[in-house]
Every structure is written in C-alpha cells, then in structure tokens.
Amino acid sequence: MSTLGELGEAGILARILPILSGAANTERTLIGPGDDAALLAVPSGSVVITTDTMIEGKDFLLRGDAPGRSPLGSTGEEIGHKLAVQNLADIAAMGAEPTALVLSLSAPATTPLALIEGIARGLAARSARAGAVVIGGDLGGADMISLTVTALGELVPGLGGRAIRRDGARVGDVVAVGTPQLGRSAAGLALLLGGHDPAELGDVQRGAEGALEFHRAPEVDLEAGHRLAAALGHDLHAMIDVSDGLLRDAGRLADASGVRIHLDADGLATMAEALRPLADSLGQDPSAWVLGSGEEHAMLICLPPSALQAARDVLRDAGRDLTVVGRVLPAGEEGPRATAAGVNEQGADGSALGWDHFE
Amino acid sequence: MSTLGELGEAGILARILPILSGAANTERTLIGPGDDAALLAVPSGSVVITTDTMIEGKDFLLRGDAPGRSPLGSTGEEIGHKLAVQNLADIAAMGAEPTALVLSLSAPATTPLALIEGIARGLAARSARAGAVVIGGDLGGADMISLTVTALGELVPGLGGRAIRRDGARVGDVVAVGTPQLGRSAAGLALLLGGHDPAELGDVQRGAEGALEFHRAPEVDLEAGHRLAAALGHDLHAMIDVSDGLLRDAGRLADASGVRIHLDADGLATMAEALRPLADSLGQDPSAWVLGSGEEHAMLICLPPSALQAARDVLRDAGRDLTVVGRVLPAGEEGPRATAAGVNEQGADGSALGWDHFE
Numbered sequence: 001m002s003t004l005g006e007l008g009e010a011g012i013l014a015r016i017l018p019i020l021s022g023a024a025n026t027e028r029t030l031i032g033p034g035d036d037a038a039l040l041a042v043p044s045g046s047v048v049i050t051t052d053t054m055i056e057g058k059d060f061l062l063r064g065d066a067p068g069r070s071p072l073g074s075t076g077e078e079i080g081h082k083l084a085v086q087n088l089a090d091i092a093a094m095g096a097e098p099t100a101l102v103l104s105l106s107a108p109a110t111t112p113l114a115l116i117e118g119i120a121r122g123l124a125a126r127s128a129r130a131g132a133v134v135i136g137g138d139l140g141g142a143d144m145i146s147l148t149v150t151a152l153g154e155l156v157p158g159l160g161g162r163a164i165r166r167d168g169a170r171v172g173d174v175v176a177v178g179t180p181q182l183g184r185s186a187a188g189l190a191l192l193l194g195g196h197d198p199a200e201l202g203d204v205q206r207g208a209e210g211a212l213e214f215h216r217a218p219e220v221d222l223e224a225g226h227r228l229a230a231a232l233g234h235d236l237h238a239m240i241d242v243s244d245g246l247l248r249d250a251g252r253l254a255d256a257s258g259v260r261i262h263l264d265a266d267g268l269a270t271m272a273e274a275l276r277p278l279a280d281s282l283g284q285d286p287s288a289w290v291l292g293s294g295e296e297h298a299m300l301i302c303l304p305p306s307a308l309q310a311a312r313d314v315l316r317d318a319g320r321d322l323t324v325v326g327r328v329l330p331a332g333e334e335g336p337r338a339t340a341a342g343v344n345e346q347g348a349d350g351s352a353l354g355w356d357h358f359e
Numbered sequence: 360m361s362t363l364g365e366l367g368e369a370g371i372l373a374r375i376l377p378i379l380s381g382a383a384n385t386e387r388t389l390i391g392p393g394d395d396a397a398l399l400a401v402p403s404g405s406v407v408i409t410t411d412t413m414i415e416g417k418d419f420l421l422r423g424d425a426p427g428r429s430p431l432g433s434t435g436e437e438i439g440h441k442l443a444v445q446n447l448a449d450i451a452a453m454g455a456e457p458t459a460l461v462l463s464l465s466a467p468a469t470t471p472l473a474l475i476e477g478i479a480r481g482l483a484a485r486s487a488r489a490g491a492v493v494i495g496g497d498l499g500g501a502d503m504i505s506l507t508v509t510a511l512g513e514l515v516p517g518l519g520g521r522a523i524r525r526d527g528a529r530v531g532d533v534v535a536v537g538t539p540q541l542g543r544s545a546a547g548l549a550l551l552l553g554g555h556d557p558a559e560l561g562d563v564q565r566g567a568e569g570a571l572e573f574h575r576a577p578e579v580d581l582e583a584g585h586r587l588a589a590a591l592g593h594d595l596h597a598m599i600d601v602s603d604g605l606l607r608d609a610g611r612l613a614d615a616s617g618v619r620i621h622l623d624a625d626g627l628a629t630m631a632e633a634l635r636p637l638a639d640s641l642g643q644d645p646s647a648w649v650l651g652s653g654e655e656h657a658m659l660i661c662l663p664p665s666a667l668q669a670a671r672d673v674l675r676d677a678g679r680d681l682t683v684v685g686r687v688l689p690a691g692e693e694g695p696r697a698t699a700a701g702v703n704e705q706g707a708d709g710s711a712l713g714w715d716h717f718e
Contacts, residue, residue: 004717005717007717008715008717009715009716009717010715012717030405030520031522031524034525034615035453035522035524035525035615036409036448036449036450036452036453036525036598036599036600037407037408037409037449037450037455037512037522038407038409039405039406039407039408039453039522040405040406040408041404041405042401042404042405042406043404045400045401045402045404046389046398046401047398047401047406047511048396048397048398049396049399049459049461049494049495050396050397050495050497051462051463051496051497051507052463052497053463053465053497053499053505055465055499055500055501055505057502058465058499058500058502090395090396091395091396093395093396094390094394094396094398096396100408102408102409102410104410104412104507104509106417106505109717135408136408136409136410137410138409138410138411138412139716140414140417140418140716141414141417141716141717142414142417142505143416143417143502143503146412146501146505148410148412148463148509150408150410150461150463150507150509151396152406152408153396155398163389163390163394163396163398165390166394166395239395241395256393256394356367356368356369357368357498357499358363358366358367358368358371358468358498358500
C-alpha cells in the first residue's frame with residue numbers, strides 16, 4: 001500500500017486528478033486541475049463563495065484501531081462526502097446552486113494513498129450529484145490530515161440576482177427546517193466518542209447505525225435551498241443551514257433580523273421522540289440532540305404562513321418535506337435571540353446547546 | 360491578552376471582521392463576510408480560482424522562544440502577507456487580476472487573539488494592494504494554526520477570455536523571470552532553520568536580514584502577470600509562478616509544453632554571485648539557492664525573442680525588470696524536462712533541487 005511520501009507530489013497528483021476530473025468535464029470548466037489556477041465560466045455575472053475546513057481528530061476520526069482512530073470512525077469516502085455536504089449546504093443556504101469546488105489537502109507523508117483516493121472519490125461523487133465539479137486544488141504536508149474546500153455557486157435565475165440572507169426574518173413568520181429529523185449527528189457523535197458499537201446496543205441497534213452513518217456522511221436535501229428560493233421568491237424571507245445546532249443557528253437568524261425566534265412546535269417533540277430510545281440507552285436527552293446537533297446541514301427558513309403550503313409542495317415534489325419548528329416574534333427586552341420552549345424562555349441563554357469551535 | 364478560547368467564535372469574529380472588511384467595501388462585494396456564503400460580482404463572465412494552505416511548523420514558524428517557535432520566526436502580519444502572496448501569485452500566473460479571497464482559519468483555543476488579528480491585517484493589507492478584498496471565511500479549532508486561502512480573479516480584458524497556461528512554450532522561446540533575484544527565500548530558510556541571527560553574521564548581516572525578511576514575507580511583483588498578459592497578448596506563450604524552485608517549475612512548464620527548457624543564462628550566475636557572501640558564510644552553494652528556492656513567486660515566462668523588449672518595457676514602466684534565465688529547446692531523448700547548466704545536463708534528474716511537500 002503506497003504512502004504519499006513514497007509517491008511524491010507528482011505521483012499523488014497522477015492518481016488523484018483522474019478521480020477528481022472524472023466528474024470535471026462540464027461545460028463550465030474552462031481550465032480544470034493542473035495549472036496555476038482553474039478557470040470557471042460564470043454566466044450569471046456573480047458567484048457565491050464559501051469555505052470550510054475539516055481536521056483529523058477535531059472534525060473527524062479515521063476508522064481503525066490505531067491510536068487516535070476508532071473502529072466507528074470514518075472512511076475516506078465518508079470524509080469526502082461530508083466535506084462536500086458542509087460546503088454545498090452553505091451555497092444552498094444562499095438560494096444558490098453549486099457549480100465548482102477546490103480542495104486544499106494537507107497530510108502526513110505516511111498517509112496511505114488509498115485513504116486520499118477515498119476522500120477524493122467521496123468529494124467528487126457527492127459534488128457531482130449536486131451538479132458541481134472539483135476544478136482544482138493544492139497538496140501539502142502536515143502532521144495530521146487537514147482538508148479545506150472552497151465551493152462556488154450561482155444564484156437561481158429569476159430572482160434578479162437576489163441571495164437569500166439571514167437578515168430578512170419578519171415578525172409573524174413561520175420557522176421551518178427542510179428535514180423530518182434533526183439530532184442524528186449529535187447522536188452519532190455521542191456513539192463515536194463513547195465507543196458504543198451499535199451491534200452491542202440491542203433494540204436500538206438500527207437507530208444507532210443510522211445516527212453514526214448520518215454523523216459520518218450526512219445525507220441532506222441540498223436542493224431544498226435553491227428549489228425554495230426559485231419557488232417562493234421574495235416570500236423566502238431568510239435562510240441558513242443548521243451547522244452548529246438549531247438553537248444556535250436560529251439565534252444567528254434572529255440576531256441578523258432583529259427578532260426573536262421561538263422554537264416550540266410539535267415537530268420538535270416528534271423529532272425528539274424518534275430519538276428517545278437511543279438517547280435513553282445512552283443516558284442522554286433527545287431534546288438536547290434536536291436543539292443542539294451541529295453538522296445537520298438542513299435548511300432553516302423563515303417565511304410567511306401564507307407561503308407555507310407552496311414551500312411544502314415544492315419539497316414534496318422531490319419526495320422531501322418541511323417541518324415547522326417555531327415562529328418569529330418581536331425582539332423582547334433581552335434583544336434579538338432564539339428561545340426554545342422549556343430551555344431558555346426565562347432568560348437562561350441556552351448556550352450550552354450547540355457547537356462553538358473554541359469553547 | 361485574550362485567547363480564542365476566552366472569546367469564543369462570536370467574540371473572535373467581532374474582532375476579526377472589521378479588520379477584513381475594512382478593505383472589503385468595493386463595488387464587487389455584493390455580500391461580504393457574515394452570512395452562509397459571500398457573493399462577488401464577476402462582470403467578465405469567468406472566474407480564475409486557486410487555493411493554498413499554510414500550516415504552523417510546516418510552512419512557517421511563529422516568532423518566539425517557546426518550543427516550536429524561533430526568535431527568527433514570523434509575526435502574524437508576515438504570515439498573513441505570505442498567505443496572500445502565494446495565492447495571488449497563482450492568479451497572476453494565469454494573466455489575471457485578483458478580485459477576492461476567502462480565509463479558512465483553524466487554531467488552538469490557546470492562541471492569542473493578537474496573533475490572529477495580525478494574520479488578518481497582513482492578509483487584508485497585501486490583498487488590498489493587489490486590488491483584492493477578503494470577502495469571507497471560516498473559523499475552526501485545531502492543534503496548530505492552519506490557514507487556507509482561496510483566491511479569485513478575472514482575466515485581463517482584451518485577450519478574449521484567454522488565460523496564460525503552462526503548455527504554450529515553443530522551441531526558440533526565451534525563458535525569463537520577473538525579478539532580478541531568485542534564491543532569497545531558500546537563503547532565509549537556511550538562516551531560520553540553522554538559527555543564524557543576522558546580527559551575529561558580521562559583513563553579511565544586511566544580506567541575511569533581507570533574505571530572512573523575504574522568506575517570511577516575500578515582496579513580489581504580482582502585477583507582472585496581468586501586465587505582461589495585457590501587453591504581449593498571444594506572444595506570452597506560457598507562464599507559471601516560481602513556488603517550488605526555478606528548476607522544478609521550469610520542468611512543469613517543459614512537461615506541459617512538450618519541450619526542454621535549458622537554464623544557462625548569465626542572469627543566473629549574476630543572481631548566484633549576489634548571494635555568494637551569505638552562502639559562503641553558511642557553507643552553502645548559492646547556485647542551488649537560485650535554482651531550488653521555493654516560495655519566490657516571481658513570474659516565469661516563455662516568449663519569442665522578438666517580444667522580449669516589449670516585455671521589458673512593460674515592467675520597467677513600473678520600476679521592475681525581467682531577467683533572462685534560459686531558452687526553450689526541442690525535447691530530447693529523455694523527453695520534456697528542464698535542465699540547468701552544470702547540474703543535470705548529462706542526465707542527472709536534478710530533483711534534489713526544489714521543493715516536494717512529501718519528500
């Protein structure tokens with residue numbers, strides 16, 4: 001099994017570029033990987049851009065028995081898939097369609113090439129399904145695997161170049177997410193960090209397997225963002241993807257919009273009930289998973305109640321659905337913020353829920 | 360002195376975003392930092408894109424006396440400056456002008472905010488001088504500082520959307536670099552890794568200081584790329600920036616173009632002579648510095664002899680110059696490659712010179 005150090009930069013690129021460029025032959029790719037920079041056609045005249053990093057040991061554990069790994073950890077394909085999803089979700093959350101990605105990969109010389117090939121395959125495959133191609137990248141050395149993707153996208157035609165921002169929520173809006181289930185990523189993380197093998201969990205084995213799978217390689221409706229933007233137009237008041245937890249990301253929407261977002265809908269209780277058997281078996285609170293789970297990447301939207309049915313219809317046409325999770329209220333004396341029924345209604349800040357990279 | 364961990368994500372962003380967005384209010388920035396993604400106007404209809412990572416301990420040493428640091432190491436401003444230069448040079452090497460950058464920054468919670476502010480200032484300042492703005496980014500935790508920039512640019516008007524690639528060198532072309540001096544980055548690296556304080560080097564103190572400074576924060580003519588492209592048009596046959604060493608990067612041009620590039624001009628000897636006193640004091644070979652120094656980021660170009668004077672005039676108008684370093688010959692029996700007089704003319708591969716991230 002060859003390592004990166006044995007192959008050298010040119011040897012690695014000779015193996016990786018065909019994997020990436022297999023999906024790169026679209027009409028938008030004017031210059032693909034291999035030159036100083038890539039060149040992408042941008043017919044609409046503006047480009048949406050986002051970037052995100054995953055670092056071994058912080059953002060993922062490799063699968064294995066060696067120190068720093070876990071038998072429940074991620075394969076290369078899963079890492080590449082997740083890397084695509086978290087970037088493409090940011091593009092989607094602007095109401096845009098992804099077009100292209102670049103990857104900067106740093107890794108130890110002892111890394112097996114097969115692992116890097118897996119990452120490239122996972123990234124290219126998930127991106128291709130979203131209509132985006134990997135058009136370039138960079139290779140470097142590091143003491144652990146560090147992966148940064150920058151994704152580009154274009155706004156939906158017909159909205160006059162308008163992106164869906166965080167600051168448009170209005171009092172009276174319905175708050176909804178583009179998924180029937182939040183919380184699985186946190187559940188999967190609890191299993192991974194606790195070393196709980198689903199095969200040893202009896203009745204909740206299947207739920208545990210699903211949670212671990214979702215945590216390692218979240219399957220998310222990334223088309224919801226641009227579908228909703230195209231169908232609702234100006235009725236789609238605000239959108240963000242759930243990357244650091246529902247309560248925390250709703251707080252960002254509330255803050256940008258100068259409103260209070262109150263999360264109290266039956267949909268949240270239903271989500272928590274679905275996770276309760278698994279949570280009970282781990283001695284955890286399923287509601288905390290639903291409100292705090294990061295890396296869910298579902299779209300969180302605010303829209304007038306009159307537009308809710310149209311939004312549902314758009315997603316149902318694609319076999320998906322929307323779950324109402326709350327409503328937009330005027331900011332109270334405590335200023336713009338998100339509150340959850342029974343959690344921080346009485347002034348507690350709820351910041352123990354959700355994900356801050358530096359806390 | 361606050362650390363990232365004390366401030367948390369929101370607190371860090373509140374301090375960093377004003378530094379970045381101070382330079383971000385250009386007409387191209389439709390949506391700047393703070394939403395899921397940024398939005399950049401791309402009036403030309405295509406975008407040039409490149410990405411590059413710098414990792415603490417691999418790509419830079421922090422200044423200081425603690426373990427893993429060096430009194431000769433880099434300040435935050437220098438790191439940010441270098442990060443800008445290495446990305447902007449890739450944009451320049453396509454014959455394009457940079458427009459925008461995004462930064463993904465991962466760092467330990469113990470990192471002082473002041474260091475991150477310095478990196479942001481260095482990045483924003485050097486980018487602004489090149490006409491580019493930092494329009495977005497991402498923050499995350501890591502065991503060491505890891506910085507990835509993705510830079511965007513647009514092709515020079517009037518070339519019909521043509522980028523200057525690596526594969527256009529023709530037999531008979533002159534090979535030149537957009538700098539009077541290569542080798543300083545390697546010299547600076549030798550000083551840094553050897554712990555040689557310039558103040559203790561007597562006669563060569565000033566040369567040593569200049570080399571260290573160039574290594575930590577290379578000052579490069581990043582405008583040469585688009586100036587030459589605009590002035591020479593189709594006479595600018597091929598271009599690359601010297602990021603992994605002259606001989607190695609010339610080899611990439613040769614390989615892409617199916618030719619041999621032979622480096623034998625007097626200009627190389629002049630460059631080596633200028634570094635000889637410093638090299639002698641360290642017991643090193645100045646020619647190896649000139650041929651092998653990475654992170655120089657000067658433009659390396661191939662053009663017909665008839666266009667040489669025009670190319671020189673363009674750069675001299677801006678107070679810069681071009682140095683002829685070699686010529687393009689037919690590929691010999693050994694296939695396309697770069698050779699240097701007295702180094703690998705007789706079949707040796709010269710690969711000990713230059714920089715491979717995995718060797």
